[in-house]
Amino acid sequence: MFWAIFFLVAAIVFIFIPALLTRFIYRKIPVDKNKRRFLKGAALYPVAMLGGGSYGYYYERKQQVKRHYDVKYPAGLGLAGLTVAQISDVHLGRFFSLEDLRQLLQLAAADSPDILVVTGDLFDDLQKNPAAVHILDEAVDLFPKGIYFCLGNHEVYRDWGRTKKLLEKTRVHMLIGRAEKVPGTELWLAGAEYSFARDEESFRTEKAEMVQRALQDIPKEKWGQTILLAHHPEFIDDGAEMGVPLILTGHTHGGQFGAFGIPLLAAFKYNRGLVKVKDSLGYVHCGNGSWLPIRIGCPPEIAYFRLAE
Numbered sequence: 001m002f003w004a005i006f007f008l009v010a011a012i013v014f015i016f017i018p019a020l021l022t023r024f025i026y027r028k029i030p031v032d033k034n035k036r037r038f039l040k041g042a043a044l045y046p047v048a049m050l051g052g053g054s055y056g057y058y059y060e061r062k063q064q065v066k067r068h069y070d071v072k073y074p075a076g077l078g079l080a081g082l083t084v085a086q087i088s089d090v091h092l093g094r095f096f097s098l099e100d101l102r103q104l105l106q107l108a109a110a111d112s113p114d115i116l117v118v119t120g121d122l123f124d125d126l127q128k129n130p131a132a133v134h135i136l137d138e139a140v141d142l143f144p145k146g147i148y149f150c151l152g153n154h155e156v157y158r159d160w161g162r163t164k165k166l167l168e169k170t171r172v173h174m175l176i177g178r179a180e181k182v183p184g185t186e187l188w189l190a191g192a193e194y195s196f197a198r199d200e201e202s203f204r205t206e207k208a209e210m211v212q213r214a215l216q217d218i219p220k221e222k223w224g225q226t227i228l229l230a231h232h233p234e235f236i237d238d239g240a241e242m243g244v245p246l247i248l249t250g251h252t253h254g255g256q257f258g259a260f261g262i263p264l265l266a267a268f269k270y271n272r273g274l275v276k277v278k279d280s281l282g283y284v285h286c287g288n289g290s291w292l293p294i295r296i297g298c299p300p301e302i303a304y305f306r307l308a309e
Helices: 002-025 033-042 045-058 098-109 129-142 153-157 160-167 200-215 220-225 235-241
Strands: 065-072 083-087 115-119 147-150 178-181 188-191 226-229 246-249 273-277 280-284 301-308
Touching (some): 098 129, 115 129, 129 147, 129 160, 153 160, 235 246, 235 273, 235 280, 246 301
Parallel strands (some): 083 115, 188 226, 246 280
Antiparallel strands (some): 178 188
16 A cells, blocks of 8 residues: 555655646636646546556556467477476565465466576565575476576575575576576576676676576587576577577566556666567566566566477
C-alpha cells in the first residue's frame, strides 16, 4: 500500500497543486474553457495514479507470464526439441520472499523444460541468500539437464564471495567466465562476467574480453552450438560477433513500465524481448522481481526457448 500512496502523493505534488497554482496566478485572465476542463480533469489524476499504483503493486508485479520462442540451431546436432527456461533479476528481499522463489521455480518447471538458466541478480539479500542457495539446489531435480547460473551486479553488491562458496557445494552450474557442455547433448552453455567499467570505451573493451573468456573452453567451430548467458543486454552484440546463435540476458527489468509491449523507461540499447543482431538472436528478460515494487505494462516473466533444426 505504501507505493500506491507514494504515487498518489506524487500526483498531488507534481500535477494537482501546480494546476491549482496556475489557476490562482492567472485568475484575472479571461476564462479559457480548455483550461477549465483541464483543471476539472486534474482532480481525477490522483485517483488514476492511486489506482495504477495499486494495480502495479498488488497485481501485475505478482503475475508471472510465460513466453515461448523457437530458436533455429544447426541441423544434425540432435538439439531439436530441447527447451531452455530462463528466469532473471529475482532480487530476493523485501518484495520477493524465499517462498516466492520456491513457487517461481516450480512454475518454471511446470512446462517441463530440460534446462533452467538464471541470468543474474537472484541473490540480493545477505540474510536470505543462504536459504535461497538451498532452494535453488533442491530445484535442480525439477530440470533434467540442470540449472545454470551467471553473475549479475547485485550478487557482487551482496557479498558475492560468500554466496559463491555456498553455490560451490550445490549441483548448480556456475558459469562465470567459463563454459560447460550440457551432459548428453551437443549444446554448450557459456556464462560471461559482469562489467563494472564506467566509461563507454572501457565498457566495450571489457565486455568483448569477457565474452571471449566465457567461450574459451569451447572449440571455435562449436560456437554455433552454444547459448551465451550474460547479465547486461549489450553483451548480445559481442555474442553475435562470435557467431553464438542465442544470447540470453536480463538487467533492464524491461523498464518495469510499458504500454503495448513498448518500454516507457528505455534506458538501455536493448530493453526488452527478442533482438536480432547479424545471424544471432538476443533476448532481454523482463525480470521476475523489481527495483520498485510496481509493474505496469511489463509483467514479470518466464521465457522458454525451444531449439529447432
